[in-house]
Amino acid sequence: MALAPPKTAAALVIGNELLSGKVEEQNLVVLARALRGVGIALRRVVMVTDDVDLIAAEIRALSSAHDWLFTSGGVGPTHDDVTIEAAAKAFGVRVTTDPDVLAMIRAYYKERFTEGHQRMALMPEGATLETSPEVRWPTIRIKNTWLMPGVPEVFRMKIPVLLSRVGGGVAFVSTAVYTKMDEGVLKPLLDRVVAEFPDVDVGSYPKWADPTYKTKLTFDGREAARVHAARDAFVATLPEGEPQRVE
């Protein structure tokens, strides 16, 4: 019985600091691995500056072309945080203050509460506040779009909430073969396995200056039996002394 095609996702990474190289992007790989673990295929990532119209246009395009969209960054209270306004614009709704979140913020800051903090309670009208027993500070979701924070430590904290809602799919299966052969020599052997196993994603990654191997071959898919069959078929075509290892 063939599996249904996987759900798809896109990510929109927001922030001038990333495009200028001042800050190194760290959330994408965390998101990609989390989604992969529940069988969701991350298909496209776009990184843009803190521009409200640009972000709104991307949210509109990416959310309608994928099952899920995850944005990262721009959800704080300062002038460069425009993701909530952009999401509202994308879905044609207003920005409103959520009374429950406002109460949480007031309770947290107590006598230090300022008007600036009030902006942290803004959300697109009709959005849902997602929490889990372990992660009580809410994450904003509007339709299929999750507005995740950019701060890496906080982004990571929110992953369980996200998985509790979008999860439940069949995880992708991955296996790797390491060889000391170079890609030019491997090409005909790979072509053969690619032709024979169209449902398995075969990747080839040369490594520079590693004494233990030269090229890593990966075999990925959603049916373990097919993935392993593809790998074994490939390994059977290798010359004596290869592969170096299988993972």
Add this chain to the structure above:
Amino acid sequence: MALAPPKTAAALVIGNELLSGKVEEQNLVVLARALRGVGIALRRVVMVTDDVDLIAAEIRALSSAHDWLFTSGGVGPTHDDVTIEAAAKAFGVRVTTDPDVLAMIRAYYKERFTEGHQRMALMPEGATLETSPEVRWPTIRIKNTWLMPGVPEVFRMKIPVLLSRVGGGVAFVSTAVYTKMDEGVLKPLLDRVVAEFPDVDVGSYPKWADPTYKTKLTFDGREAARVHAARDAFVATLPEGEPQRVE
């Protein structure tokens, strides 16, 4: 005298292994920092799978909307390396074998040369092979689009070649102020400096669980005097005991 607007760039990052989270993207921050050093503004990044039509469409769109486009990945000889074919498609030219590169490859592999290696000499018709005295292995450039390798060690090696052609601009100037104040409290002070210095890009980045500061404020621009004036104007509005430090 006002500076001319900066040249702009986009990056197209190619590879199933990045979107699946199997491999962590490492080239973007290197490219962003190199471009910033020569005054080129990286404005947009797109990450896509190894799909030739998708890549061709992105190359067409990104190269026409920016002064420069840099692609990363998909330039090897195996089935998942489709960037050269995609670039040819994007610019409406054929893929041809470059005789000089073929000769280099033959000389390098000698008796180990195979048909698979031959694919490493493919390039879009009309492309230029860019080298520098230090980096003799060529990088393919077609019009304003550079086809960079995905392997991080090799990507880094190519940066000097790229800068020798696209460089020469006025570097961006950046300065940072660290405070123990939170963004809600900082917001009105930031709004003031943003309004007074529209030519300076002001960023605000909360840090989680760092004992030395809570929020980092950055001031970026192309005129050092304005960047420093904006920073000083902001620092002058801070309460006693702040900032923690200035960099």
